[in-house]
Amino acid sequence: MRLRLEQREKSSPWLNLTLPLIAIAATLVLCGGLIALAGANVIEAYTVLFASTLDSKFNIVETIVKATPLVLTGLAVAVAFRAKFWNIGAEGQFLLGAMAAVFVGTQEGLPTWSLVPLMILCGILAGGLWAVLPAILKTRFKVDDVVTTLLLNFIVFYAMMALLDGPWKDPLSGYPDSPDILMDAEFPILLRATRLHLGALLAAVAAVFVWWLMRFTTLGFAIRAVGESPRAANYAGHNITKVIILTALISGGLAGLAGVGEAAGLHFQVMAGISTGYGYTGIVIAMLARLNPLGVVPSAIFFAIILTGAEAMSRSTGVPVFLADVIQGTALMTMLIALLFTSYRLRVSLTRHG
């Protein structure tokens, strides 16, 4: 028996919708094997995983809080990947956004009404400009963007740690934490007695904004054209350098905004663990959403469920909490394989040479 791939003439819209669901199902089946290996009941473990995140108003809100930064980093990656600017650096852009927000939010003497807007603006700019750096390297000097965006993450992280261990360390804290932001700089809470903050609203607005940008503006048109065929776009008079740099600015800005939300809405300071890999999870989220900005929202919520639910599952069944990371990785791979089938079909032939 032989298997082989044959190109499809066109991909069906039905597949476009169902593939992410099939990928998720495949992921859960594959990871079910690991749960069983860890000695737990698979059904029970998954029940806890999903129930713990969705069974009460409080838990649902907590899941949304968790999904907030993921929506933004997912959007950051989705925009960049549309232009085939391989931004693996949302993590670093997130951290810079958070640092910029906390820096502004700790400044005394600014008018109190200006704090929140200024933090948002500076966070977006910090993340955006940090992403422009590799974009310039890519367009001017053809330096591989995967490598530069990835490595810049470590530069930001260790620079941040150096600051937190030194000049920026909160004198009152024994940990490498920054000082807290001012009370007036904290994001308003949207729902009383919960942690649901302004960031969730910003993330939702951002998703609609990116969708609108990609669909209804000439820039979105150019981003898609440059991503699909830089040569044709160039011949048609689109300035590739400009489009890539603007894409990087938007992408990095979204990741930076994610950092602002976490700093101003949740932690009120910068500390070592402010990101648990949100920038990297954003890649998986964007891929699962097939780079569709509106699809990023459910995709991010799914991963928020996995990330928070894994802790409850671990507590009640004894499965290691690392399973959340395994599910993330597996989901990326099943989705990449599933994507193959949007343009190819599998052929099975049973015989060979008559």
Added chain:
Amino acid sequence: MNETTPILALRGICKSFGAVHANRDVDLTLHKGDILGLLGENGAGKTTLMNILFGTYAADAGRIEVDGTPVTIDDSAAAIDCGIGMVHQHFHLVPSHNVIENLMVGQKGKYGLLDRAGAEARLAKIAEEYDLKLAPNALVGGLTVGEQQRLEIIKALFRGARILILDEPTAVLTPQETEGLFKAMRALTERGLGVIFISHKLFEVREITNRMMIMRQGAVTATLDNTPELTDRQLGELMCGHELTPPEKPAVEVGRVLLRLSNITAGGTPERPVLKDVSLEVRAGEILGLAGVSGNGQSQLAEVISGVLPPHGGQIEIDGEVLDRPSVKAVKARGIGRVPEDRMGTGLVTTLPLSDSMVLPRIDQPPFSRYGLVNRAAIRDFVKEQVERFQIKTAGVDVRTGTLSGGNLQKVLLARELAWDPLVLLVAQPTRGIDVGAGEFVHRQFLDLRARGRGLLVISEDLEELFTLSDRIAVIFEGRIMGIVPAAEATAQNVGLLMAGFQEDAA
């Protein structure tokens, strides 16, 4: 097996892609010594059929017989095992390797060792037997296109091909090189090989084949012996299904100079440019043809005129205005339209919807957008109008551009430019890979532009096309204009010599 058993027979081959029947019940027989011409429009199913024969696609129904024995071919290795060799239009060679190394690519030697001496001996034998000579140590990158093609044929023979498929082999050759290829094809068939010759050039099919098979919409419409009584028109009708009338070329008064290139040096490095001191003029109401074997600077010339490639030196003048800083935008704004050679690469974006591809160069101007906001309705209306006007066959305006056939893609590109009434239209290989019917439509559009006092620069490797269309023919060789011949004085002989770089008897 006896004398009448065909070396290759396809019986009842069917292949569908969704609702499209790419091949319907196709029968094909090839005997020893046959040169079978395979004719058909683009999308007629020739490529699908050859892909099935070479193992790229699996047929839905039907069978393949080699020497009367049914075989299953599910990849190219199986095809080679069956003695089927294919020479693609685009060569699959390693330019940095020499001839003998290219022959040994993919060959498994004993114990994983390369048998260079054995390969050289076999090359010598093939060279002698079929009169196909190449120096074993010549670097492939330094070979002419004709020589590279010879190497592809040798490669197929080297792997034991007895059935040779040539996919549009003459598209890249000078008339003289084509003669050489035909000589080699005759030598092959005299020694018992069967050859399938795919071409759009009717006169070549008639010259070289002994039988021809014509396909339309996936089915075989005729299998005929090649007799002198057949006319081009009959063949064209069998291919297209409707009557063809060659376009008339009325006399048009030639007006002012619309595009002038003066001493353009471009491409490569300033010290070693690809284009060397090129000067050309395109005037109102004329079609200037540019002939040349591919790779002699045509694409660089097109890039300079499109504004993509800034020249090292020289001057571009459009309608009397010298461009200080040529750019795609500047050139477009002054009325240069462009239909590129590489439709899928530099013209359209195959993965985007047709509507997006169609407005790609004009998205930043009204009515398609204002203040950076796209007007989807205006785009749809425009695309629908063009689809209707040019009778572009498509399932809709939202389908992926790449799903259209070559002829229809060419219409899309033309429609995209003609909608803005260009002053000068720059076209490269306008009918390459498209069917006779669509080609004629394209030519009619050119002549229509010319009649309206526009200028055209047509870059083509198809001399017949240039002879029909052009008012003057410029010939490019190694980045230089070798001469400009009025169409009335152009012959395959004098243009062919210029294409090969000989200047003395054309002046």
